[in-house]
Amino acid sequence: MQSEVTKFLEKNKQSILTQWMTNLAEDHILREELMSNEKSRQQSEELLLAVLKVIASDNFKNTESQEHESVSDIISEVSIYRARQGFTPRETATYVLSLKQTLAEVLDKKFAGDARLLYESARELNQLLDSLSITTFETFIKGREEVIMRQTDEIGEISTPVIRVWEGVVALPIIGTLDSMRTQTVVEGLLQEIVATGSSIAILDISGVPAVDSLVAQHLIKTVSAARLMGAECIISGIRPEIAQTIVHLGIDLSSIKTKATLASALKLAFQMLNLEVRRGERK
Amino acid sequence: MSGKGGGFMVTLSKDIIEITREQDVVTLRNRVKELAVKIGMSLLGQTKLITAASELVRNMLRYAGGGKVTLEVVLRDKVTGVQLTFADEGPGIADIRLAMQDGYSTGKSLGLGLPGTKRLVNEFSIQSEVGKGTTITVIRWKNGL
Numbered sequence: 432m433q434s435e436v437t438k439f440l441e442k443n444k445q446s447i448l449t450q451w452m453t454n455l456a457e458d459h460i461l462r463e464e465l466m467s468n469e470k471s472r473q474q475s476e477e478l479l480l481a482v483l484k485v486i487a488s489d490n491f492k493n494t495e496s497q498e499h500e501s502v503s504d505i506i507s508e509v510s511i512y513r514a515r516q517g518f519t520p521r522e523t524a525t526y527v528l529s530l531k532q533t534l535a536e537v538l539d540k541k542f543a544g545d546a547r548l549l550y551e552s553a554r555e556l557n558q559l560l561d562s563l564s565i566t567t568f569e570t571f572i573k574g575r576e577e578v579i580m581r582q583t584d585e586i587g588e589i590s591t592p593v594i595r596v597w598e599g600v601v602a603l604p605i606i607g608t609l610d611s612m613r614t615q616t617v618v619e620g621l622l623q624e625i626v627a628t629g630s631s632i633a634i635l636d637i638s639g640v641p642a643v644d645s646l647v648a649q650h651l652i653k654t655v656s657a658a659r660l661m662g663a664e665c666i667i668s669g670i671r672p673e674i675a676q677t678i679v680h681l682g683i684d685l686s687s688i689k690t691k692a693t694l695a696s697a698l699k700l701a702f703q704m705l706n707l708e709v710r711r712g713e714r715k
Numbered sequence: 716m717s718g719k720g721g722g723f724m725v726t727l728s729k730d731i732i733e734i735t736r737e738q739d740v741v742t743l744r745n746r747v748k749e750l751a752v753k754i755g756m757s758l759l760g761q762t763k764l765i766t767a768a769s770e771l772v773r774n775m776l777r778y779a780g781g782g783k784v785t786l787e788v789v790l791r792d793k794v795t796g797v798q799l800t801f802a803d804e805g806p807g808i809a810d811i812r813l814a815m816q817d818g819y820s821t822g823k824s825l826g827l828g829l830p831g832t833k834r835l836v837n838e839f840s841i842q843s844e845v846g847k848g849t850t851i852t853v854i855r856w857k858n859g860l
């Protein structure tokens with residue numbers, strides 16, 4: 432870029448920043464409830480300075496240059512930060528594009544008389560800021576994907592707790608879909624707990640499983656067999672009437688497995704199997 | 716419009732979901748449930764339809780690597796229903812009669828998906844051509860048995 436232009440921008444960076452912030456405020460994209468004006472200004476200043484450095488550098492065209500890398504890092508940080516604060520992708524993209532707008536306005540005013548110079552610098556600036564917009568977009572999606580991945584992991588863990596309900600009895604409330612990966616975690620957790628507690632009965636409660644298709648049924652059957660190998664008998668509870676009927680129509684045979692409608696009745700059966708009796712005590 | 720069992724069939728709403736990965740199974744089940752609830756299907760009817768959809772979409776992913784599901788609310792003889800069409804461009808099924816038998820599986824699973832689905836819905840039709848793909852259409856009527 433012409434040194435005349437870069438020098439002008441460098442000299443006026445503070446007023447450019449102010450102009451940019453004003454534009455943002457006018458377009459109502461500051462969203463103070465998500466991010467303080469103080470923080471916005473600080474981030475914007477950092478970004479503007481990095482952009483000016485790229486423009487002023489000799490290797491403006493070399494996108495691998497250190498200056499490019501640094502502005503890229505900053506824009507990534509800004510995007511991730513904004514994604515976490517809850518800004519929409521449109522708001523963040525608009526934010527970056529408004530810098531382009533501001534710079535165009537400033538140059539327009541100053542170099543109105545020199546069409547060629549104006550055109551050249553606008554073209555280069557556009558190129559740079561467009562590529563920054565793309566980075567914003569990519570980072571935004573990456574940020575969201577990380578959130579989703581983390582939630583997936585969390586769901587995988589919280590929904591498979593093994594509960595010791597009585598001496599010798601463990602219960603496993605299964606919530607959500609029993610896809611192949613989840614089943615693996617469920618089975619492992621259950622077997623470990625059976626060994627650790629020396630339990631002889633395991634109750635698998637499927638009240639929280641939305642649909643029992645043949646794959647889920649197969650996983651349940653496998654889990655029961657694995658528990659048997661460890662010396663524990665399984666009771667499947669929480670089979671709602673509509674699920675029971677559907678399983679029958681599908682043609683799945685659960686006759687070799689003890690099933691109960693509720694967790695309470697499964698526990699009762701477990702007590703029977705352990706020769707335990709629960710009685711109301713005499714009041715003294 | 717197509718005719719079967721008497722009157723004409725009218726499509727009241729139509730939606731297409733692309734199936735490419737495991738997570739789409741959950742999405743599809745939720746969409747099917749929405750439609751079944753919307754037309755006032757009983758809880759048992761909903762559960763049967765959702766389970767049927769689950770079987771067919773899993774087959775689609777497992778044997779054909781994905782495909783497209785068309786979800787429609789249809790009307791025939793003044794009765795509403797949910798029609799689901801599973802279309803894939805997978806290897807196809809060489810012997811449909813065999814695949815429709817209880818316990819037949821080339822995938823070491825229970826072999827109940829296709830025959831079970833047929834029992835869970837009110838109408839079931841399957842077309843398949845080796846090397847071209849498979850299309851299965853099912854309907855559950857609002858008050859179907």
Ligand SMILES: Nc1ncnc2c1ncn2[C@@H]1O[C@H](COP(=O)(O)OP(=O)(O)O)[C@@H](O)[C@H]1O
Pocket residue numbers: 645770774775778779803805806807808814819820821822823824825826827828829830849
């Ligand atoms: N969309 C499909 N494309 C190709 N083959 C299929 C498709 N759906 C089912 N099949 C074949 O039909 C067989 C039976 O399917 P199904 O009844 O669902 O039982 P399973 O999935 O347990 O094998 C499968 O093993 C497979 O060979």
Ligand SMILES: [Mg+2]
Pocket residue numbers: 770773774824827828829
């Ligand atoms: Mg199947």
